[in-house]
Amino acid sequence: MKALEIKNLTKTYKNNVEALRGIDLSVERGDFFALLGPNGAGKSTTIGIIASLVNKTSGSVSICGTDVDEDFPLAKSKLGVVNQEFNFSQFEKVIDVITAQAGYYGVDFKTATEKAESYLKKLGIWDKRNSIVRELSGGQKRRVMIIKALIHEPELLILDEPTAGVDIELRRSLWDFLIDINKAGTTIILTTHYLEEAENLCRNIAIIDEGQIIENTKMSNLLQQLENQVFSIETNAKLPENFSIEGFDTQVLDENKFTVIVPKDVTINDLFDKSELRTIEVANMKNQTNRLEELFLNLTAK
Amino acid sequence: MNNLQGLKTLTVANIRRILRIWIQTIIPPAMTTALYFLIFGQLIGKRIGEMPGYEGLTYMEFMVPGLIMLAVITNSYANVASAFYGAKFQKAIEEILISPMPNWQILIGFVMGGVARGVLVGIVVVVVSLFFTSFAIDNLLLTLFSILITSALFSILGLINGVYAKTFDDVSIVPTFVLTPLIYLGGIFYSIEILGEQWQFLSKLNPILYIVNFFRYAMLGTSEIDPLQGFSLIVVFTVIFFALAYYLLHRGTGIKD
DSSP: OEEEEEEEEEEEOTTOOEEEEEEEEEEETTOEEEEEOOTTSSHHHHHHHHTTSSOOSEEEEEETTEETTTOHHHHHHTEEEEOSSOOSOTTSBHHHHHHHHHHHTTOOHHHHHHHHHHHHHHTTOGGGTTSBGGGSOHHHHHHHHHHHHHTTOOSEEEEESTTTTOOHHHHHHHHHHHHHHHHTTOEEEEEOSOHHHHHHHOSEEEEEETTEEEEEEEHHHHHHTOSEEEEEEEESSOOOTTOOOTTSEEEEEETTEEEEEEETTSOHHHHHTSHHHHTSOEEEEEEOOOHHHHHHHHHHOO | OOOOHHHHHHHHHHHHHHHHTHHHHTHHHHHHHHHHIIIIIIIIHHHHOOOTTOTTSOHHHHHHHHHHHHHHHHHHHHHHHHHHHHHHHTTTHHHHHHSSOOHHHHHHHHHHHHHHHHHHHHHHHHHHHTTTOOOOOSOHHHHHHHHHHHHHHHHHHHHHHHHHOSSHHHHHHHIIIIIHHHHHTTTSSSOGGGSOHHHHHHHTTOHHHHHHHHHHHHHHSOOSSOHHHHHHHHHHHHHHHHHHHHHHHHHTTTTOO
């Protein structure tokens, strides 16, 4: 059974903008899936339809084997959504916002309060439970959004840019948190503009552009499509004058540092077999390519 | 869905909102009612005397049911209109739309908030009126039923207003330019028997007249309009507008693209 199955989904808005042109997408249970696309590609419309915030024009959506049109309450009870924009009353207390969301999912108040405590502690905002939501920082509000989406323990969690505007430290801790949830069995679908985030977290990926899925594959397969990788290498000793590596595009950055482009049909061993590298002591080596970004730009290039 | 937890949660959230902003929700009706009783009841009322058709009742006693209805109607309407539009404005409505809650529960949850406020301000007005006059309630059950169904009807209308509202101005246009004139001209302060034939005819086109007089009948045991007409009108309107509000939520009018 798929965690999400979308068939021939279309959406034409009232102003005749065709946001989705027949999308087919399926996500396996337990997957950590990236749905990427440039602004206006149709990501948010797709998520909006899954979450019942946007009316579809045609097509079908099934969540964990239940068609949303056939059994709305059952399908929706299996889904949690973290929207891009904050969607709670700004004047309520954190704990009230979370327990109310649980209540809308049918979770009784006592259970909701216990779960809220657990998640608030896990995400480090337990001390803010009685604060008015409006007074929280952006990162704290983002964590409230995640707790709201998880409070009824959904089987499928969709996050629409969950780390937008969040500092690096918090982003990393949210990644760890999401990895743990995924390991515990929750299927996760993520949209993000931080392609590094998708590359680090997701096993499968779909790229949507102009209302159509233009790529749907394993992350590793997609990354294999890269033509070149760029490595930055630092040496302990000074590089020789006019340093270059035969057969490789090399660029010296300073006396201890250079970059080298390695085509995809060449291994790193081939690079280090070169005599120019045998004579120098490498201090460190970094892959400089923002790999997914390069692919993304190639795929969505107009 | 058989689970009523969502409905309970939404009702509690709406009541909590009323209590959180009690200075806006509870105090104003108490203030205005006290002023009405002071000016129209205490100061001018003695000069007005009895209303035709209500012989044996002081003007103050005649006015009490009208003022309760004024508070119930305006507060239940305003409560749901602003709560629903506020939820749209803050996108908090998405918390509900994302959930498995069926539309009938969403509708009733908001209406319960309006009914709660209607009943609450109704009680406040009764308490305030007791400082100025005393009265006996002719039919307590009918009085309570009348308050509940009137506040439910105007809560539903407020929700429909909230559904269509695109700005905060849209939430106040109907109460200011439609509801208030209809209420004030709907027999709260006078019996339509004091009007000429033409004005009486026009007044009888005002549905609020029937609603106010139904309540007046329940409270005082007498009214200038057949209470059965008022009862029928309010029940029919409630059913029709409930169905309309349900249809709008089902279509996602004003809340879904």
